Amino acid sequence: xxxxxxxxxxxxxxxxxxxxxxxxxxxxxxxxxxxxxxxxxxxxxxxxxxxxxxxxxxxxxxxxxxxxxxxxxxxxxxxxxxxxxxxxxxxxxxxxxxxxxxxxxxxxxxxxxxxxxxxxxxxxxxxxxxxxxxxxxxxxxxxxxxxxxxxxxxxxxxxxxxxxxxxxxxxxxxxxxxxxxxxxxxxxxxxxxxxxxxxxxxxxxxxxxxxxxxxxxxxxxxxxxxxxxxxxxxxxxxxxxxxxxxxxxxxxxxxxxxxxxxxxxxxxxxxxxxxxxxxxxxxxxxxxxxxxxxxxxxxxxxxxxxxxxxxxxxxxxxxxxxxxxxxxxxxxxxxxxxxxxxxxxxxxxxxxxxxxxx
Numbered sequence: 629x630x631x632x633x634x635x636x637x638x639x640x641x642x643x644x645x646x647x648x649x650x651x652x653x654x655x656x657x658x659x660x661x662x663x664x665x666x667x668x669x670x671x672x673x674x675x676x677x678x679x680x681x682x683x684x685x686x687x688x689x690x691x692x693x694x695x696x697x698x699x700x701x702x703x704x705x706x707x708x709x710x711x712x713x714x715x716x717x718x719x720x721x722x723x724x725x726x727x728x729x730x731x732x733x734x735x736x737x738x739x740x741x742x743x744x745x746x747x748x749x750x751x752x753x754x755x756x757x758x759x760x761x762x763x764x765x766x767x768x769x770x771x772x773x774x775x776x777x778x779x780x781x782x783x784x785x786x787x788x789x790x791x792x793x794x795x796x797x798x799x800x801x802x803x804x805x806x807x808x809x810x811x812x813x814x815x816x817x818x819x820x821x822x823x824x825x826x827x828x829x830x831x832x833x834x835x836x837x838x839x840x841x842x843x844x845x846x847x848x849x850x851x852x853x854x855x856x857x858x859x860x861x862x863x864x865x866x867x868x869x870x871x872x873x874x875x876x877x878x879x880x881x882x883x884x885x886x887x888x889x890x891x892x893x894x895x896x897x898x899x900x901x902x903x904x905x906x907x908x909x910x911x912x913x914x915x916x917x918x919x920x921x922x923x924x925x926x927x928x929x930x931x932x933x934x935x936x937x938x939x940x941x942x943x944x945x946x947x948x949x950x951x952x953x954x955x956x957x958x959x960x961x962x963x964x965x966x967x968x969x970x971x972x973x974x975x976x977x978x979x980x981x982x983x984x985x986x
């Protein structure tokens with residue numbers, strides 16, 4: 629199942645949606661769809677990326693290590709000890725990579741949003757890494773003023789030192805000494821104040837405050853009239869956003885547990901993943917339907933209200949089943965009995981089938 633993101637507001641939607649339910653835009657960018665977790669990386673991906681179940685995220689440590697090695701190789705042509713310079717470059721690059729690899733292991737797996745918003749091509753990913761911060765919650769890239777300032781300072785000092793008859797290695801080292809404090813301070817400020825930045829291009833939509841009417845006459849029970857108010861749609865939007873977040877967390881946890889219990893490409897693994905994929909696809913389709921109803925309905929009515937409640941019940945049932953699956957997988961990790969998990973899998977398939985028929 630593929631996803632795409634609205635270029636205007638960043639909303640994540642199913643690949644089959646024709647327009648963005650949030651802002652009505654028809655301009656989208658697509659994420660790379662992964663068919664199997666055993667994807668073989670290309671030569672460039674092996675050199676510059678980390679792999680996460682078929683998706684690739686550019687590695688800062690690999691890029692830095694290769695960049696330093698190239699600098700030392702170029703410098704070796706101007707030095708009397710060519711082999712020694714290359715050997716020193718290999719040692720420094722290896723140290724940089726090992727330190728970065730250690731941090732990579734400690735930090736663990738990136739968020740799903742980060743993994744999905746990468747692998748757009750080497751030069752695009754390199755541009756993002758050098759000049760942008762990435763929001764871990766949405767995967768959105770935001771231009772980094774700190775990184776831009778560092779490149780400007782580095783370029784200015786390189787220009788000044790170019791006429792000082794200083795060896796190129798010494799000039800680069802001096803520029804890094806002046807630039808590093810700027811980056812460290814900017815990075816610390818970024819982490820403390822705005823670890824997940826947003827572009828902020830769209831105006832914030834404040835919910836209207838509705839004052840209660842004290843003298844309002846009560847509606848008789850025989851009149852099935854639903855009050856027309858924008859706050860009700862806002863309530864539905866907030867509820868849907870919360871359910872989306874809750875489901876995605878459970879889906880990610882379920883996939884992790886399935887990989888622990890059943891190693892791919894076992895048939896059992898494929899069956900479990902297939903059911904999770906079907907559940908997620910169905911959840912996204914129903915969520916898209918809810919968004920379309922909310923965004924396109926001219927006014928509230930009892931019929932719309934009933935339809936929305938019905939679809940929210942479907943989403944709740946899918947979340948509950950995903951909770952049950954997670955619990956059974958956790959309990960069966962140290963057990964050889966899969967009867968309960970298998971029975972729950974059949975329940976999920978029946979639920980998905982009944983919702984599709986409905």
